[in-house]
Structure formats: C-alpha cells, structure tokens
Amino acid sequence: MVLLSRPAAQLDPRFTTDPVGLRVSRLLFASLVTLDPRSLEVIPDLAEEVVPEGDRAWRVRLREGLRFSDGSALDVEDVRATFEGVRDPLLGSPWASTYRRIERIETLDGRTLRFVLDGPHATFLTDLELPIVRAEDAARRGARVGAGSHRLLRASDAEIVLAPNPTWHGGAPRYGRLRFVVVRDDNVRAMRLRGGGADLALGTVPPMLVPLFEDDPRFVVRSVPGTGTVYLGVNGDAPGLDAAARRALCRALDRAALVEAKLAGRGRVAHSWIPAGHWAEAPVTTPAFALPAARAHFAAHPLGRRLVLRTSSDRFRVSTALALAAMLGRAGVEVDVRPSENASFLADLGAGRFDLALLEVPEVFEPHVLSWFFASDRIPGGGRAGANRWRFRSPALDAALERGRVGSSRGSRRAAYREVQQILAEALPVLPLMQREQVAVMRRGLDVDVPRDGRFGTLAR
Numbered sequence: 001m002v003l004l005s006r007p008a009a010q011l012d013p014r015f016t017t018d019p020v021g022l023r024v025s026r027l028l029f030a031s032l033v034t035l036d037p038r039s040l041e042v043i044p045d046l047a048e049e050v051v052p053e054g055d056r057a058w059r060v061r062l063r064e065g066l067r068f069s070d071g072s073a074l075d076v077e078d079v080r081a082t083f084e085g086v087r088d089p090l091l092g093s094p095w096a097s098t099y100r101r102i103e104r105i106e107t108l109d110g111r112t113l114r115f116v117l118d119g120p121h122a123t124f125l126t127d128l129e130l131p132i133v134r135a136e137d138a139a140r141r142g143a144r145v146g147a148g149s150h151r152l153l154r155a156s157d158a159e160i161v162l163a164p165n166p167t168w169h170g171g172a173p174r175y176g177r178l179r180f181v182v183v184r185d186d187n188v189r190a191m192r193l194r195g196g197g198a199d200l201a202l203g204t205v206p207p208m209l210v211p212l213f214e215d216d217p218r219f220v221v222r223s224v225p226g227t228g229t230v231y232l233g234v235n236g237d238a239p240g241l242d243a244a245a246r247r248a249l250c251r252a253l254d255r256a257a258l259v260e261a262k263l264a265g266r267g268r269v270a271h272s273w274i275p276a277g278h279w280a281e282a283p284v285t286t287p288a289f290a291l292p293a294a295r296a297h298f299a300a301h302p303l304g305r306r307l308v309l310r311t312s313s314d315r316f317r318v319s320t321a322l323a324l325a326a327m328l329g330r331a332g333v334e335v336d337v338r339p340s341e342n343a344s345f346l347a348d349l350g351a352g353r354f355d356l357a358l359l360e361v362p363e364v365f366e367p368h369v370l371s372w373f374f375a376s377d378r379i380p381g382g383g384r385a386g387a388n389r390w391r392f393r394s395p396a397l398d399a400a401l402e403r404g405r406v407g408s409s410r411g412s413r414r415a416a417y418r419e420v421q422q423i424l425a426e427a428l429p430v431l432p433l434m435q436r437e438q439v440a441v442m443r444r445g446l447d448v449d450v451p452r453d454g455r456f457g458t459l460a461r
Contacts, residue, residue, distance in 0.1 A: 001179045001198040002456070003189050007157040012143045013131035014086050014093045019362050023455045024160055024180060028069075029131030029146030030169075032060055032079065035365055037451030037458055040227065040278055042125055046074070046132060046147065046169070048111075055120040055408055060128070062111045067167035068134055069151035076113050078135045080105050083115075085138035086130060092141075097385055098127055120406040122413055126366040149173040149460035158182055173460040175448075186315060193219075199443045203454050206316060207264035213441045223266060223437040224450045227275040227364060232309075232324060232431040233349070233357040237391040240303045241355065246428040248297035251290040252331035253324065259434045262320050266439055270432035272421045273364050275452070279410060280367040282418040284425040286432060294331035306334040307355040310348060313339045321358045349389040350380040357389070363453055367417045371401045374420075374429060392429035 008021035013029050016022045026034075034045040044050065046066060051059045066074040086093045087100060101121050106114040117124060137143040144152050149170060150162035164176040181198065183189040190209045192198050194216065203226075205213070213219040232253075234246050255269040268276070271286045307328075311321040318339050325335035335356070340348070349357055361373070372378055376393045378386025397420060404416035424430075440450045449458040 001181055001200070002459075003193060003198045003201045003204050004160075004180050004182045005186075005189065005204045006184060007182045008155070008160060011152070011155060011160075012133075012141060013146075014082075014091070014095065014133070014143070015141065017094055019454070024162075025131065025146075026148065026455055026457060027150045027162060027178070027460060028144070028148045028152055029133070030148045031131050032062075032128040033125065034129060034457070035126075035453060037453050037455060038224075038449070040275070040365055040452060042129075046079075047128070050125065050128065052125075053114070055406075056117045058115045058117075058124060058128070059108070060113050060115065063169055064111065066147060066169055068145050068147050069165040069167060070145050071167060072134065072145075074132065074134075074147050075110060076107050078138075079113060079132055080107065081135035081138035082130065082132045085133075088139070091139060095130070099130070120408070122407050123366050123368040123405055150178060168460075170461060175459045178456075178459060193441060199446060200448060201441045202448075202450070202456070203438055203440070205439065205441045207262070207266045207436070207439070210264060210266070210439060210441065218444055220442050220444050220446070221439065222442070222448075222450045223439040224452050225276050226267070226436050226438045226454065227452050228360055228362040228454070229270045229273045229275075229364075229435050230320070230358070230360045230433045231270070231273070232433060233354075233359055233390050234429060234431065235352060235355055235357075235390060236393075236429055237352060238355045239305075240301070243427055244297065245301065245303075246431065247287050248294045248331070249328065249333070250287040250428060250431050251297075252294035252333065253327050253431065253433070254289045254291075255433055256289070258320070258323060261323065262316070263434060263436050267434045267436040270435045271425060272432060273361055273370065274367060274417070274421060275364060275435065278364075278367075280414055280417040282421040284418075284421045286425050286428065291331060298332040303333060306336050309335050309337050309356040309358065310345060310354040311337065311339050311358040312342050312345050317358055317360075324356075324358065352381075352389070352391065354389075365453070367413075367420070368401065368405050370417075370420055370424075371405070374424065375401055388429075390429040392427070394423060394427065397423045397427075 009018040010016045010021045011025050013025040032047040033042050036043050048061045048063045101117045103116045103118045133143040149168045151165045153161040160180040162178040164173050186206045259267045274281045311317045321337045328335050373387045378388040400416050400419040404413045407413035451458045
C-alpha cells in the first residue's frame with residue numbers, strides 16, 4: 001500500500017496536470033521515450049530507437065510485439081492517432097500547443113514512423129514522452145487502457161488500485177498489485193504508516209516527521225536530490241516591485257534557515273529551477289541573505305502599502321508563507337498571507353491579482369519548459385496560454401530561449417540555457433527558495449529505489 005496526500009484529478013495522461021495524476025498515469029500508460037528516474041536522461045520506452053533526420057524530422061521505430069493491457073496490439077496507427085488527437089482543438093488537451101509544430105506524421109512500415117516538424121525544434125525528443133492510447137480512444141476523453149507496467153482495477157478519490165499488466169514489454173513489474181490510498185492529513189498519514197497500515201510513502205511524509213521513522217527499526221528512510229523548486233513569484237506589474245525591489249526582497253529572505261526549518265535540512269538553497277546534476281545546470285547565484293541591505297533599500301524606497309502574498313491552502317505552503325512574511329517584516333515590508341483553494345488561487349494569479357505568490361514547480365527535465373513560465377508571449381490573458389504570471393518581459397531572454405529551442409547540439413543548447421538562467425538570476429521575476437529532496441519512507445523488507453523525479457516508475461523496474 002502506497003500513501004498519497006491527495007487524489008488524482010485525472011488519470012488520462014493527455015489531460016493530467018496534477019502531480020499525483022501524472023505519477024500514477026505513467027504506470028498505466030507508456031510513451032515512445034521516458035526519463036531515467038536517476039539520471040534524468042531520455043531513454044527509449046515503446047520505441048526501439050529514435051533517430052534525428054536533419055533538423056526537422058525524427059524517425060521512430062517501435063519495439064516488436066507491443067500490446068496494450070487489454071491484449072490488443074499497439075502499432076504505428078495508435079501512435080499516429082495519439083499525437084494527432086492531442087493536437088486537435090476539439091479534444092481540448094492542455095498539452096495541445098506542445099505538438100503543434102508537427103507538420104505531418106508519415107508511416108514508413110508497420111513499426112516505423114517519421115515525425116516531420118515545421119522547423120528546427122530540439123526539444124521534440126522530450127516531447128515524445130506523450131503516453132500512447134489506443135487509436136479508438138484518441139479522439140475522446142477518459143482513456144483508461146494503456147501499455148504501461150500496470151492496469152487499472154478501480155479508482156476513486158479515496159484510493160486507486162492497480163494490477164500488473166501481463167502484456168507489458170518490460171516483463172513482470174517489480175511490484176505487482178499496487179494500492180494507492182489517499183490520506184490528506186500529514187500527521188494521520190505518518191501515524192498510519194507507523195501503525196502498519198501502509199508500506200510506502202514517497203514524498204508524502206513531511207520533513208519534520210521523517211525523524212519518527214529514522215529511529216524506528218521497522219522502517220528504512222532513503223532520499224535523493226529532487227527535481228522541483230519552491231519559489232516566490234513576484235508580480236512585476238505591481239507598484240514598487242521593480243528589479244531593484246525584487247533583489248532587496250531576496251536579500252531579506254534567509255533561505256538557508258528556511259531549508260532547515262521547513263525541510264529539516266533535507267534540501268538546498270535554490271538559485272535556479274534547473275535541478276542539480278542536470279546537463280543544463282549553470283553556476284548562477286541570486287542575492288544572498290543580507291538583512292541590513294534589504295532594510296536600507298525599503299527605508300529609502302518604501303512600498304507604502306501591505307503586500308498580498310497568495311498561496312494554496314496546503315499546510316506546508318501556508319506555514320512557509322507565514323515564515324516568509326515574518327522574514328520580510330523584519331526588512332520593513334508588511335505582508336498579508338492569503339491562502340485559498342487551488343483553482344481560485346491559480347485563477348487570481350493568471351489575472352494578476354497578487355503581489356507575491358508561493359508556488360512550486362515539481363519537475364524540470366526539458367529546460368525549454370522555462371519558456372512557458374518566463375517568455376514574453378506566455379503572459380496569461382488576451383487568449384494567450386502560459387504561466388508567465390509575473391508579467392516578465394525580456395527580449396534578451398526570449399532570444400536565448402529560442403536559441404535553446406532550435407539548437408542543433410547539446411553544447412549550443414547548454415550555452416543558451418546558461419544565459420537564460422543568468423538573466424533570471426539577475427532580474428528575479430521569481431525568487432528561487434529551495435529544492436527539496438525526494439524522501440521515501442518504506443517498511444523494512446521493501447527495496448524501492450527513490451526516483452529523483454518523484455514518479456512511481458521504480459515500483460515497476
């Protein structure tokens with residue numbers, strides 16, 4: 001039994017945007033490529049090989065004998081239908097814009113396809129991680145049959161139960177029948193685990209409660225560096241919150257103390273969203289804690305009003321937001337913390353109804369995802385899709401992001417994203433706070449590798 005902190009909002013991977021839905025759906029569905037949970041590199045999954053052909057095409061050859069969990073064959077027509085379906089505006093997938101650069105999909109033989117793009121697009125290799133559905137499901141919502149390691153027995157807001165997929169190309173999964181149980185309260189979740197009512201909690205035991213298990217011989221605690229970043233977004237269009245003010249806000253925050261207090265030391269101070277060890281990681285730094293300098297700035301440039309710090313109603317987020325408000329208060333910045341349920345919270349951020357916002361980006365594997373959050377054409381509103389809620393506008397950043405998107409080599413892309421991270425570290429449209437470790441608490445006798453991406457793939461392989 002595996003403990004979850006919340007239910008999955010969606011299990012059809014073409015519509016999944018919540019972390020729980022993403023992690024569970026990747027057990028039910030397989031993709032042409034996947035991500036190695038330890039190295040974060042792209043590796044083949046349903047594909048036997050993926051070969052670039054020039055800078056506008058990719059040839060994909062499927063493994064032989066692939067089947068969905070219902071026993072039906074998985075072939076090139078299922079792949080074609082999945083990609084064409086997710087691009088169709090009538091389906092309404094939130095991931096549609098990712099695949100609009102596909103100009104056409106050519107079937108070369110029963111196991112081989114060619115994706116032809118409308119121009120150079122270096123990120124397309126990671127875009128191939130789209131889970132494949134049956135052709136008959138490609139034009140409708142609610143797909144439940146995939147080619148992953150497991151098949152779905154039942155799902156509700158209280159639990160999700162999976163059984164091994166006997167046709168999985170990877171063979172028998174490492175752990176067969178899986179039961180995911182939702183326990184929303186942190187303390188109840190920890191007590192259930194200690195009481196023998198569960199076997200595994202991956203990233204769902206709060207850091208301050210982990211010592212309960214470290215001293216208990218019935219359990220094993222393992223951790224690895226994570227891939228997410230907790231950050232403070234700043235509304236750049238709000239009065240007084242220009243780049244100089246954002247740097248002063250950063251100096252007012254003792255992020256090392258925050259890591260100790262909120263993560264019990266299981267994490268590190270963040271300066272970028274790119275996780276440690278990633279090929280695009282750059283040696284950038286953001287302003288260090290310097291309370292006198294922060295006080296001097298706001299004494300010379302008073303904001304003249306209380307800032308509104310928005311956050312979700314999650315207990316960890318509220319607690320962290322209150323700690324940030326106290327730190328900013330010591331620098332002379334008065335802050336009101338306003339929690340709300342997630343849908344209203346995100347709607348208000350999109351509309352610009354905030355000064356500060358506490359959020360977490362759960363994973364960054366493909367660095368071009370930064371364009372979704374920081375490119376000038378990703379500011380929400382006016383029919384535009386995107387998460388640049390900070391209203392950040394930088395022609396230099398847009399140009400660097402574009403170089404990273406079309407770069408023909410990893411070296412050229414690394415240089416582009418190094419510039420992206422440097423611009424963000426200087427302009428600070430968001431203040432990176434901390435990157436937490438992925439912590440797994442398991443019953444002794446289990447031997448589960450802790451994945452850096454927080455997904456459940458190591459339960460299968």
